[in-house]
Amino acid sequence: MAQAAQAPSGTRDLLADEVRRRKAAFDALSQIFESFGFDPLETPAFENLDVITGKYGEEASKLIFKILKRGVHEASGQADLALRYDHTVPLARVIGTHGAKLPTPYKRYAIGPVWRADRPQEGRFREFVQCDIDTVGSLSPLADAEIVLALAQGLGALGVHDCTFMVNSRKALYALLEVYDIDAAVGPSVLATLDKLDKVSPDHVIKELSADRGLTPDVAEALVGDIAADTTDRIRERLGTTEQGRAGLAEVDRLIELATNAGLAKERIIYTARMVRGLDYYTGAIYEVTAAGYPGSIAAGGRYDHLVAALGGPDVPACGGSIGIERILAAQHSENTEQRGLDVALTVLGGENRLMRLAADLREEGLRAGIYLGSSTKLSRQLKWANDQNARIAVLYGSDEQAAGEVTVRDMQSGDQARVSIDGATRHIRDMFASS
Amino acid sequence: MAQAAQAPSGTRDLLADEVRRRKAAFDALSQIFESFGFDPLETPAFENLDVITGKYGEEASKLIFKILKRGVHEASGQADLALRYDHTVPLARVIGTHGAKLPTPYKRYAIGPVWRADRPQEGRFREFVQCDIDTVGSLSPLADAEIVLALAQGLGALGVHDCTFMVNSRKALYALLEVYDIDAAVGPSVLATLDKLDKVSPDHVIKELSADRGLTPDVAEALVGDIAADTTDRIRERLGTTEQGRAGLAEVDRLIELATNAGLAKERIIYTARMVRGLDYYTGAIYEVTAAGYPGSIAAGGRYDHLVAALGGPDVPACGGSIGIERILAAQHSENTEQRGLDVALTVLGGENRLMRLAADLREEGLRAGIYLGSSTKLSRQLKWANDQNARIAVLYGSDEQAAGEVTVRDMQSGDQARVSIDGATRHIRDMFASS
Numbered sequence: 001m002a003q004a005a006q007a008p009s010g011t012r013d014l015l016a017d018e019v020r021r022r023k024a025a026f027d028a029l030s031q032i033f034e035s036f037g038f039d040p041l042e043t044p045a046f047e048n049l050d051v052i053t054g055k056y057g058e059e060a061s062k063l064i065f066k067i068l069k070r071g072v073h074e075a076s077g078q079a080d081l082a083l084r085y086d087h088t089v090p091l092a093r094v095i096g097t098h099g100a101k102l103p104t105p106y107k108r109y110a111i112g113p114v115w116r117a118d119r120p121q122e123g124r125f126r127e128f129v130q131c132d133i134d135t136v137g138s139l140s141p142l143a144d145a146e147i148v149l150a151l152a153q154g155l156g157a158l159g160v161h162d163c164t165f166m167v168n169s170r171k172a173l174y175a176l177l178e179v180y181d182i183d184a185a186v187g188p189s190v191l192a193t194l195d196k197l198d199k200v201s202p203d204h205v206i207k208e209l210s211a212d213r214g215l216t217p218d219v220a221e222a223l224v225g226d227i228a229a230d231t232t233d234r235i236r237e238r239l240g241t242t243e244q245g246r247a248g249l250a251e252v253d254r255l256i257e258l259a260t261n262a263g264l265a266k267e268r269i270i271y272t273a274r275m276v277r278g279l280d281y282y283t284g285a286i287y288e289v290t291a292a293g294y295p296g297s298i299a300a301g302g303r304y305d306h307l308v309a310a311l312g313g314p315d316v317p318a319c320g321g322s323i324g325i326e327r328i329l330a331a332q333h334s335e336n337t338e339q340r341g342l343d344v345a346l347t348v349l350g351g352e353n354r355l356m357r358l359a360a361d362l363r364e365e366g367l368r369a370g371i372y373l374g375s376s377t378k379l380s381r382q383l384k385w386a387n388d389q390n391a392r393i394a395v396l397y398g399s400d401e402q403a404a405g406e407v408t409v410r411d412m413q414s415g416d417q418a419r420v421s422i423d424g425a426t427r428h429i430r431d432m433f434a435s436s
Numbered sequence: 437m438a439q440a441a442q443a444p445s446g447t448r449d450l451l452a453d454e455v456r457r458r459k460a461a462f463d464a465l466s467q468i469f470e471s472f473g474f475d476p477l478e479t480p481a482f483e484n485l486d487v488i489t490g491k492y493g494e495e496a497s498k499l500i501f502k503i504l505k506r507g508v509h510e511a512s513g514q515a516d517l518a519l520r521y522d523h524t525v526p527l528a529r530v531i532g533t534h535g536a537k538l539p540t541p542y543k544r545y546a547i548g549p550v551w552r553a554d555r556p557q558e559g560r561f562r563e564f565v566q567c568d569i570d571t572v573g574s575l576s577p578l579a580d581a582e583i584v585l586a587l588a589q590g591l592g593a594l595g596v597h598d599c600t601f602m603v604n605s606r607k608a609l610y611a612l613l614e615v616y617d618i619d620a621a622v623g624p625s626v627l628a629t630l631d632k633l634d635k636v637s638p639d640h641v642i643k644e645l646s647a648d649r650g651l652t653p654d655v656a657e658a659l660v661g662d663i664a665a666d667t668t669d670r671i672r673e674r675l676g677t678t679e680q681g682r683a684g685l686a687e688v689d690r691l692i693e694l695a696t697n698a699g700l701a702k703e704r705i706i707y708t709a710r711m712v713r714g715l716d717y718y719t720g721a722i723y724e725v726t727a728a729g730y731p732g733s734i735a736a737g738g739r740y741d742h743l744v745a746a747l748g749g750p751d752v753p754a755c756g757g758s759i760g761i762e763r764i765l766a767a768q769h770s771e772n773t774e775q776r777g778l779d780v781a782l783t784v785l786g787g788e789n790r791l792m793r794l795a796a797d798l799r800e801e802g803l804r805a806g807i808y809l810g811s812s813t814k815l816s817r818q819l820k821w822a823n824d825q826n827a828r829i830a831v832l833y834g835s836d837e838q839a840a841g842e843v844t845v846r847d848m849q850s851g852d853q854a855r856v857s858i859d860g861a862t863r864h865i866r867d868m869f870a871s872s
Contacts, residue, residue, distance in 0.1 A: 005748055008483060016544075035803070036799065037778050042455050044447035047444060068501075068504050074502070093443075137809075258788060258789060258792050263793065340470075348576075352578060353694060353697035356695075356698035366471070368473055385540075
């Protein structure tokens, strides 16, 4: 026999339990975001190619799935569409397309698949769900704080309670370069090296800064010493000597103040001078979230006031964040293996018409009722089916029962059986579920 | 200014109310299907090209969105993947891929987008949701009846109560050709012409059958006369003269018997001798559903015992149906224009920290609370924002209120205002919602 066809490399078929588990997570997130007044947005799976092209940098652009032109143009080998690579470029496009129809500010969430032709590996897929919230059109620090709170509550709804927000600011990062007199040309690589302080030792970082980034050993040591210190006092003091540094710290502190006043515990939102994120488009406060038991960062975000314009939309301020839902779901996978079975499995030994009615009545009561659809007339075979379906209860309606106008109701766990009138069977079974 | 970028031709951006309306419909359908014991299945947005190729016929194959190879192979202009064109081919592939892991029979539903490069027009999109339920691995007529019942209840959950199932059978259709001695070569076109009896007059159909299909006028007249008669007595009598005809009628009658016994009203499921559907892959009972107020058929299905094999899976019996969810949603569009607004809009005239806390408390109570994120310090401007958000209640916290430790709670419809202590504001507002 030929090898059975598989799902494409890097994609998954999601079977029943996995679909239900994911849907529960997405619904929980939606509900949290809705409570903050965020609106759902769904954009098409693909965009016109020119909307996507040139937005992600050279490396990333190789990972874009492009769609071939159709009809007589197919032979050209050219593409005119591309699969969604993230939710941000489509958001910028939507702001341009629907501007006037959208509320101001526009607060939206997007939970849906994006596609990237990354090399597939354990836990990395070519089709995966991204979960974004963004507020477009507000400069208010309340908007940033709202994103942080929505992320924190969203994580909580996913069962991730022990998380920590590391907060920094683009301005504070630039001030850092300023006060330590670091050349702008090496600035980004210096910051990227500093960001490794969460993984490697201060000594290692000092060595890299002086060997590879051209900092003098003195500067490298002072910088790392200030940043890796137990408190942020020294680094705060240094940053406080410049206007940019004061502005950056003010931004960080205001975000922390607003978030903690709204109920986020103080130990869960911390100024973290080494935390960088991408410098490409963030303009204000930035944050990254870690949690015990989860690898890497499980959420992140910040303010990016000119990104919408850079992506082809109007020049409007914006801030937003995203939850690494796939990473979280993967980490939780082993915890949840519950299968949804049938509530009631109806075996069939004749009397199909009456059994169809009984199944319909049970569904009316909100029960999940399935009827045997196989070809076996052996009860043992049918009970094996009921067992395979994880049924809590099986209904038997053999010739004895039919003659008496009754059914046998069997508890599949205990094996207990009871004969009840078929007309009263729905109530009987409903009561069994109500009392359990 | 340059023209703003648009969504690709034939696709839509789904804004808040539309997303919510669609999600409610999909969730309602899922719940019905689950109650019958159907399991959800989600397959990737694209399949390997060879899984899709050659499955849909020549015309349809032009409508498939193909994905260009990536990396160094992009320049070849060749495709290696294709977007999902329906849910049936992926189902056949899944049966092959996961066979042993799936329950027997495998009852699954799929509600998700498919992509077809049809010429876009009013109400026809290139990205649209299909909603399928199928039972794979059962020959039982109970399986067919279950599909009919699940479709009927699914339609009911969508608010379509007045629907009629027109039932026929592939065997009855072939028997029709047999008893009227119609050449097999013209058979399919004769049946297609007969199927027009729901739209055009019997005379017109008779004329087409004799002029274009090569039937003698006598045969055409007898055939149409029998089929268009007020009762099915005559056509039943004719079909009853052949074995194939009797088998076909038995199939139809058994389906009707099981469905009506399970509660479907007799007048809602009718043997319809002219009803054809595709002959290509149906092997048993077939049905099409119409409803007052909805154009064309809004659901359809049947038994197709060898389709899974023809589509690349194993040779297993199957039956299934699908609901024309996009058509139904489009027809209902004008009825539902409800917008989801904020429950509580918090204006900001200072006191942000306290307001953030109040907003969090209101969300804890299950209310949808948004805080003003604009730059205006004018209350009138902020109340306009609250109004634009369809807020039921606005909260005012000006310097007077701040000094008194109070807020003003304003009913946005009546304009009624009340001053309450800010610490009691959450309870006060919660009670306003509870009592309304």
